[in-house]
Amino acid sequence: MxxxxxxxxxxxxxxxxxxxxxxxxxxxxxxxxxxxxxxxxxxxxxxxxxxxxxxxxxxxxxxxxxxxxxxxxxxxxxxxxxxxxxxxxxxxxxxxxxxxxxxxxxTHTCPEETPGMTGPLWHKDIFDFYTIDGAIALADFFKTWQGGELVVNIADMPIKCPVAPLEFAMFADAFFVERGLRNKVNITYVTPMSGAFTKPRASKVLSALLEEKNIHIVPDFYIERIDNEKKAIISYDEKEILFDCLVTIPVHKGxxxxxxxxxxxxxxxxxxxxxxxxxxxxxxxxxxxxxxxxxxxxxxxxxxxxxxxxxxxxxxxxENRPFTASYDGHANCFIETGFGKGALIDFNYDTEPLPGSFPFPGIGPLGLLKETRANHYGKVMFRWIYWHILLKGKEMPIDSKMTMAGKKL
Amino acid sequence: MGQKLIAGINIDVNDEGYLTNSSQWNKEIAVEIAKEEGIEITEKHLAVVNFIRDKFLKGENLTIRSVGNSGIVDIKGFYSLFPGAPMKKAAKIAGIPKPSSCV
Known part of the structure; x- marks a missing residue:
C-alpha cells in the first residue's frame, strides 16, 4: 500500500x-x-x-x-x-x-511581528479582520463608535487576498455613510506598496475609486511599530500617522x-x-x-x-511520466466596492488585470476592472459555490489557465 | 525603453532608469546609479546590493523583511542606507527590475 x-x-x-x-x-x-x-x-x-x-x-x-x-x-x-x-x-x-x-x-497573521500591535489597545482600538476573533471584536466596536480617524494599514506583503483591505476601506465608507457618520470618519489607507494594488493598471483604477470615495491613500509606508500611548503607527523611516481606530493587516507567515x-x-x-x-x-x-x-x-x-x-x-x-500540467499564476478576484456594487479582476504571473468582460468575451455577465452590480452578486453567490462545489473538488465553469479572450489591452 | 551611458558603457534601461538586462551590471554602474540617487556607495551598500542581486537571480521573492533577515543589515539600517524607498533604490542600484511587491 x-x-x-x-x-x-x-x-x-x-x-x-x-x-x-x-x-x-x-x-x-x-x-x-x-x-x-x-x-x-x-x-x-x-x-x-x-x-x-x-x-x-x-x-x-x-x-x-x-x-x-x-x-x-x-x-x-x-x-x-x-x-x-x-x-x-x-x-x-x-x-x-x-x-x-x-x-x-x-498562512496566518503574526501581529507579534510588529512591536506594540498586541499591546494594551489590541482588540480595543486596534483590530484585525483576518481572524474570526478580530472580525467579531471590530463588529462590536463599530456598533457604538462615534467616528474619528480610521486607519487601515497593511504591515507587509504578501498577505492573504490582497484586495480585502481595499474592500474593507470601501465597505467602511458605505457603512458610515449609511449610518450618517461619514462626515465624522476620516478613512486613511496606509500601504507599503506604491499605490492601492500590486499591479499598475488595477492600481490606477482602484486608486481613483478610493479617491472618489474620499479615502485618503498613504503609499510607501512600511510600519515598524505602534505607539499605544500616542495612538500612532510609525514607519521605519519615522513617519507617523495618528489613529482613533486602527484596522491592521498584520505580517503573514507560513x-x-x-x-x-x-x-x-x-x-x-x-x-x-x-x-x-x-x-x-x-x-x-x-x-x-x-x-x-x-x-x-x-x-x-x-x-x-x-x-x-x-x-x-x-x-x-x-505513473512515472513527465509533468504535463503547468500553473500560470491565474487568479480571479471579486472586489466589493460598497453600495451593492463590485469589481472583478482576472490575471496571472505575466498578465496584469485588464478591463473587459468575463467569463464570456463581449457578453460577461461580469465586468472586469469596473464597478457593476452583477459583480457584487457574483461575490455573494460565491459563498454557496465555495461550500457546495469548490471544496468538494467538483468541476467549476472557469478554466484553470487564464485566457486573453474578453480582455482589452 | 532606451539606452543610457553609465560609467562609460551604453546600458539598456527602462523609463524609470531600471536596467532591463541585469547581466550588463557591474560595480562601477552601481556606483554611478547610486550617485544619481544621492547615495555614496560603501561596502555595506554593496553587500546589500549583492544579496538582493543574488536573490533575484535565483528567482526568489524580495521583500524589505527578507533583507532585514539577511544578517547584513536590519530593516532600520536598510532604510538609512537607502533612504525613502530602500527596496526600489537598492534594486535600481543592483541592476534588477523594480520590485513589483509580491501580489
Whole structure:
C-alpha cells in the first residue's frame, strides 16, 4: 500500500483529498490528511463580519463535512517534516510515513511581528479582520463608535487576498455613510506598496475609486511599530500617522513546521517550482495554496486553479511520466466596492488585470476592472459555490489557465 | 525603453532608469546609479546590493523583511542606507527590475 499525506485541511488540502480519493484505487493508495483544527473557516466571509453583514455562523462549518470517506483524518499539530526519511512527525509523537506529500498548511497573521500591535489597545482600538476573533471584536466596536480617524494599514506583503483591505476601506465608507457618520470618519489607507494594488493598471483604477470615495491613500509606508500611548503607527523611516481606530493587516507567515523542516524561505513559505508545484529540494513533496512562495495572490481562486494542475501532476508523478500540467499564476478576484456594487479582476504571473468582460468575451455577465452590480452578486453567490462545489473538488465553469479572450489591452 | 551611458558603457534601461538586462551590471554602474540617487556607495551598500542581486537571480521573492533577515543589515539600517524607498533604490542600484511587491 502506498501512502499520500496531505498537511492541512483548509481549502487546498480539502480539494486535493476529494480529487485524489476519486482518482486513486483504495486498495493501492492510502490518503491521510492532518490539521490542527476541526473547524473550516470561509475566510472570504471575514470581511463582512465587522459591518454586521455576516455572523460567525455564516463562516464556520466542521471540516469533517467536506472530507470524503476513505481518507484518514488526523486532528493534530504538525511538528516537523523529515523529508530525507519521507516522514512527518506530529506533536503527539506519531510518525506518518509517506510516498507523496502535499503541503497545504496555508498562512496566518503574526501581529507579534510588529512591536506594540498586541499591546494594551489590541482588540480595543486596534483590530484585525483576518481572524474570526478580530472580525467579531471590530463588529462590536463599530456598533457604538462615534467616528474619528480610521486607519487601515497593511504591515507587509504578501498577505492573504490582497484586495480585502481595499474592500474593507470601501465597505467602511458605505457603512458610515449609511449610518450618517461619514462626515465624522476620516478613512486613511496606509500601504507599503506604491499605490492601492500590486499591479499598475488595477492600481490606477482602484486608486481613483478610493479617491472618489474620499479615502485618503498613504503609499510607501512600511510600519515598524505602534505607539499605544500616542495612538500612532510609525514607519521605519519615522513617519507617523495618528489613529482613533486602527484596522491592521498584520505580517503573514507560513507554518512554522515548514521553516523548521528547512523547506521554506525566511517567512516560512515553501520554496517550490511555481509552474509544476513540486518542491525545489524533494521530488516527492508538492505544495498548494497560501503555503507556497509563488508570486501570485494568496486566495481561494488561486488554490482552486492550482488544484487542477496539481492533480494532473501528481498523477504524472504516480505513473512515472513527465509533468504535463503547468500553473500560470491565474487568479480571479471579486472586489466589493460598497453600495451593492463590485469589481472583478482576472490575471496571472505575466498578465496584469485588464478591463473587459468575463467569463464570456463581449457578453460577461461580469465586468472586469469596473464597478457593476452583477459583480457584487457574483461575490455573494460565491459563498454557496465555495461550500457546495469548490471544496468538494467538483468541476467549476472557469478554466484553470487564464485566457486573453474578453480582455482589452 | 532606451539606452543610457553609465560609467562609460551604453546600458539598456527602462523609463524609470531600471536596467532591463541585469547581466550588463557591474560595480562601477552601481556606483554611478547610486550617485544619481544621492547615495555614496560603501561596502555595506554593496553587500546589500549583492544579496538582493543574488536573490533575484535565483528567482526568489524580495521583500524589505527578507533583507532585514539577511544578517547584513536590519530593516532600520536598510532604510538609512537607502533612504525613502530602500527596496526600489537598492534594486535600481543592483541592476534588477523594480520590485513589483509580491501580489
Amino acid at each position: 502506498k501512502k499520500i499525506v496531505i498537511l492541512g485541511a483548509g481549502t487546498g488540502g480539502t480539494i486535493m483529498a476529494n480529487r485524489l480519493r476519486k482518482l486513486l484505487e483504495r486498495d493501492q493508495w492510502e490518503i491521510t490528511i492532518v490539521d490542527q483544527s476541526k473547524t473550516h473557516y470561509y475566510q472570504p466571509g471575514f470581511l463582512f463580519i465587522p459591518f454586521g453583514m455576516y455572523t460567525k455562523e455564516d463562516v464556520i462549518k466542521p471540516k469533517m463535512n467536506f472530507l470524503p470517506g476513505g481518507v484518514h483524518v488526523i486532528f493534530e499539530q504538525i511538528e516537523k517534516i523529515d523529508a530525507t526519511n519521507n516522514h512527518v512527525i506530529l506533536n503527539d509523537g506519531v510518525i506518518l510515513q509517506y510516498d507523496l506529500l502535499i503541503v497545504a498548511t496555508g 507554518d512554522p513546521a515548514i521553516g523548521v523542516s528547512g523547506l521554506g524561505d525566511e517567512m516560512n513559505f515553501m520554496k517550490a517550482n511555481k509552474h509544476t508545484m513540486q518542491s525545489d529540494l524533494f521530488p516527492n513533496i508538492f505544495v498548494i495554496g497560501d503555503a507556497s512562495n509563488f508570486p501570485t495572490s494568496k486566495a481561494g481562486s488561486v488554490v482552486h486553479f492550482e488544484a487542477d494542475v496539481l492533480t494532473e501532476n501528481i498523477m504524472c508523478a504516480i
